Amino acid sequence: MIKTRDDVSKLTITRMxxxxxxxxxxxxxxxxxxLSSQIGQHTGISSSIIRKDLSSFGEFGTKGVGYRIDFLLRWIGEILGYNTVxxxxxxxxxMPLLSISCYQNFLPPGFRIAAVLDMDERNYGAMIPELGLSLESIRNLEAVVFKKQVSIGLVAVQPEQAQFVTDRLVAAGVAGIANFTQTQVTVPESIALTQINAGPMISQLSYDLARSVPVLQSIV
Amino acid sequence: MIKTRDDVSKLTITRMxxxxxxxxxxxxxxxxxxLSSQIGQHTGISSSIIRKDLSSFGEFGTKGVGYRIDFLLRWIGEILGYNTVxxxxxxxxxMPLLSISCYQNFLPPGFRIAAVLDMDERNYGAMIPELGLSLESIRNLEAVVFKKQVSIGLVAVQPEQAQFVTDRLVAAGVAGIANFTQTQVTVPESIALTQINAGPMISQLSYDLARSVPVLQSIV
Incomplete structure (x- = not known):
C-alpha cells in the first residue's frame, strides 16, 4: 500500500x-x-527537501547507501498516478504555452491526448500528424468527453472563454482541469485543478527587477 | 511613490x-x-483576495464606487515593472511551453526579445519572422547579453543543461531568470528567479485523480 497524506502540498507533488x-x-x-545529494545535483533542489518530500510517502532509502533508482521510479510513478492512462x-x-508537437513530451507519463478541440471553425479537420488526430469543433466537447472516456481537460482558450470552457468540461464529466490561460478559473471542490498562468508568473521577474535595479526603473 | 512591501508573496504578484x-x-x-467583484468575474479570483492584494500596495478604490480602470492599470503596471523595457x-x-510565434503575446508588457540562442548548430541563422531575429549560437551568449543590454534570460533547454545555461547567463550579467525546463535551477540571492515547471505541475492532477478515482487506479 502507498502511504499518502492529505496534507502533502502541491509544491511537494511538483517536486516529486x-x-x-x-x-x-x-x-x-x-x-x-x-543518494539524495545526486538527485539534488540533477534538480537544483536541496538534499534535505528531497529527503523530506520522499519521506512524506514512506521510507525508501537506506542511510549512506541511498535509493534504488528503478524502485524509486516505480514508487513515485505510482504515487503520481503515472501508471494509469x-x-x-x-x-x-x-497556446502561448503549448506547442502542439511537443505535447506528448511535455505531458507526464500516462497522459494520453484523445482529442484537440478548437474554437475557430476555419481550423476544423486540420491534421496534427504528431498526434494522429484532426482538430475537432468545440461543439463536440460533450460527445468527445463521453465517447473517449476523457478524465482531464487542458484549457488553452482565450482568457475570456476560460471559465465557460472549464464549466462545460466539468459538466461533461472530466475529473481534472489544467488551466493554461492568462487568467484563473474556479471548479467545484470535487474536481482537481492546476493553474499554470506562465505569463503572469513571469511578471514576478519585472516586479523584482523594477525594485532592485533603480537605474533602469522609470519615474512615476 | 509606490508603496511596496518586501513580504508581498509571489502568488500576489502573479495575481496582480x-x-x-x-x-x-x-x-x-x-x-x-x-468593482473588485467585476475583476473577480473576469479572473475567477474572489473579491476579498483582490481587495487584499491591491491594498498591499496602497489605497486605490472608493468604497461602493470602485476603481478607475485606467488609473489602476497604470498603477499595477508601475508596480510590476511593465513601464520599463x-x-x-x-x-x-x-520549448514544450513556448511557441516562438506567441512569445510576444505571452510575455508581459515591457519584455522585449532581443535574441534567441539555440544549442543545435544546424539551426543557426534560421529566421524567426515574427520577431525579426535569426537564431544565434549559444557560443554568442556572453557577447549578446553585453551588446544588447539583456537583463532577463528565459531558459528553455534540455533539463540536464538548465543549470549550466543559467550559470552562464548569471555570469554574463542578467538580473533575472525564468526557467521553463522540467527541472529546477538555483541562482545567487541577488538574482530574480521564477520557475515555471509546467510538466511537473500537471502531475498534481494525476496525483489527485489517482487517489480520488479508485475505479481507474491501477493495482500495486
Whole structure:
C-alpha cells in the first residue's frame, strides 16, 4: 500500500515529478543507485527537501547507501498516478504555452491526448500528424468527453472563454482541469485543478527587477 | 511613490498580473470604472483576495464606487515593472511551453526579445519572422547579453543543461531568470528567479485523480 497524506502540498507533488524526471535520466545513463545529494545535483533542489518530500510517502532509502533508482521510479510513478492512462482533451489553440508537437513530451507519463478541440471553425479537420488526430469543433466537447472516456481537460482558450470552457468540461464529466490561460478559473471542490498562468508568473521577474535595479526603473 | 512591501508573496504578484490582463480587456470593452467583484468575474479570483492584494500596495478604490480602470492599470503596471523595457534573451528551442510565434503575446508588457540562442548548430541563422531575429549560437551568449543590454534570460533547454545555461547567463550579467525546463535551477540571492515547471505541475492532477478515482487506479 502507498502511504499518502492529505496534507502533502502541491509544491511537494511538483517536486516529486521533477525527481521522477531526473531519476529517469539517471537510469538511462546506466546508474542503478543514487543518494539524495545526486538527485539534488540533477534538480537544483536541496538534499534535505528531497529527503523530506520522499519521506512524506514512506521510507525508501537506506542511510549512506541511498535509493534504488528503478524502485524509486516505480514508487513515485505510482504515487503520481503515472501508471494509469488518463485520457486528456485539449481545448483551444491559444497556446502561448503549448506547442502542439511537443505535447506528448511535455505531458507526464500516462497522459494520453484523445482529442484537440478548437474554437475557430476555419481550423476544423486540420491534421496534427504528431498526434494522429484532426482538430475537432468545440461543439463536440460533450460527445468527445463521453465517447473517449476523457478524465482531464487542458484549457488553452482565450482568457475570456476560460471559465465557460472549464464549466462545460466539468459538466461533461472530466475529473481534472489544467488551466493554461492568462487568467484563473474556479471548479467545484470535487474536481482537481492546476493553474499554470506562465505569463503572469513571469511578471514576478519585472516586479523584482523594477525594485532592485533603480537605474533602469522609470519615474512615476 | 509606490508603496511596496518586501513580504508581498509571489502568488500576489502573479495575481496582480492576472488583474492587469483582465483590466486591459475591460478597458478595451469600453468600461471606465469597476468593482473588485467585476475583476473577480473576469479572473475567477474572489473579491476579498483582490481587495487584499491591491491594498498591499496602497489605497486605490472608493468604497461602493470602485476603481478607475485606467488609473489602476497604470498603477499595477508601475508596480510590476511593465513601464520599463526589459531586454530578454531566449536560450534553447526545447520549448514544450513556448511557441516562438506567441512569445510576444505571452510575455508581459515591457519584455522585449532581443535574441534567441539555440544549442543545435544546424539551426543557426534560421529566421524567426515574427520577431525579426535569426537564431544565434549559444557560443554568442556572453557577447549578446553585453551588446544588447539583456537583463532577463528565459531558459528553455534540455533539463540536464538548465543549470549550466543559467550559470552562464548569471555570469554574463542578467538580473533575472525564468526557467521553463522540467527541472529546477538555483541562482545567487541577488538574482530574480521564477520557475515555471509546467510538466511537473500537471502531475498534481494525476496525483489527485489517482487517489480520488479508485475505479481507474491501477493495482500495486
Amino acid at each position: 515529478a521533477i525527481y521522477y524526471n531526473a531519476l529517469k535520466r539517471m537510469l538511462e545513463d546506466g546508474e542503478t543507485m543514487c 488518463w485520457n486528456t482533451i485539449v481545448v483551444g489553440m491559444e | 498580473a492576472i488583474y492587469y490582463n483582465a483590466l486591459k480587456r475591460m478597458l478595451e470593452d469600453g468600461e471606465t470604472m469597476c 526589459w531586454n530578454t534573451i531566449v536560450v534553447g528551442m526545447e
